[in-house]
Amino acid sequence: MEIVDFGGLDPACHADAARILRDALAHLSSAYNAPGEAEAEVALRCADGDWLGFAALEGEQLAGWIGAIRIYSHGWEIHPLVVAPDNQRRGIGSALLAALEARARSEGVLTLFLGSDDDYGGTTLFGRDLWPDAVSHVAATEATAHGHALTFYRRHGYKIVGLLPDVNGAGRPDILLAKRLVEPTTSRSSP
Numbered sequence: 001m002e003i004v005d006f007g008g009l010d011p012a013c014h015a016d017a018a019r020i021l022r023d024a025l026a027h028l029s030s031a032y033n034a035p036g037e038a039e040a041e042v043a044l045r046c047a048d049g050d051w052l053g054f055a056a057l058e059g060e061q062l063a064g065w066i067g068a069i070r071i072y073s074h075g076w077e078i079h080p081l082v083v084a085p086d087n088q089r090r091g092i093g094s095a096l097l098a099a100l101e102a103r104a105r106s107e108g109v110l111t112l113f114l115g116s117d118d119d120y121g122g123t124t125l126f127g128r129d130l131w132p133d134a135v136s137h138v139a140a141t142e143a144t145a146h147g148h149a150l151t152f153y154r155r156h157g158y159k160i161v162g163l164l165p166d167v168n169g170a171g172r173p174d175i176l177l178a179k180r181l182v183e184p185t186t187s188r189s190s191p
């Protein structure tokens, strides 16, 4: 497997990127299911000067891709991260995330963040009324047997930093995750 800059991909790969986006997120009702929606998303990202991405190639075949939007001076939003269903759980998502984190660090980014929806029951937050104190539900949040990308991101050091209740419909939240990329330097005071 080889990780390459998304911007250097042959445009013919863009159709594969759209297919992977659609297939990997098919379990979400907020997925790119409408005709042409995934293709439009790929085109939108490629035309966005604030977006950068990496692709995972198995031979000549696209197996997954990751991107980030430069939203803040020191914070990038990961969007999207998708691995083709028949290539998942083989380390490809981890390799893509590592490439993005390395690039972000090299550009002085301190925080990477993302929103990960649960509109299908992948976490213990699904179906619950998270108001009035949404943040109080964070500590006890776990993935269910359906599985959720939350498990993947936690494994890579991301923490839940917020919840957006009901944004995909009642009881269907978006889960906000973030990771500190650069530890602060510790200063020692002289005795």
Ligand SMILES: CC(C)(COP(=O)(O)OP(=O)(O)OC[C@H]1O[C@@H](n2cnc3c(N)ncnc32)[C@H](O)[C@@H]1OP(=O)(O)O)[C@@H](O)C(=O)NCCC(=O)NCCS
Residues within 6 Å of the ligand: 024, 025, 081, 082, 083, 084, 087, 088, 089, 090, 091, 092, 093, 094, 095, 114, 115, 116, 117, 143, 146, 147, 148, 149, 151, 152, 155
């Ligand atoms: C989440 C995703 C990007 C991870 O990529 P991947 O290549 O499958 O992940 P890796 O092989 O690098 O890492 C695997 C580990 O991540 C975790 N993991 C990955 N997918 C998981 C899932 N669906 N449910 C639970 N844990 C998962 C597990 O800890 C797993 O380790 P294990 O196989 O030993 O149990 C990929 O599964 C995917 O595209 N999922 C669908 C789209 C999606 O949810 N994207 C994120 C939107 S925010």
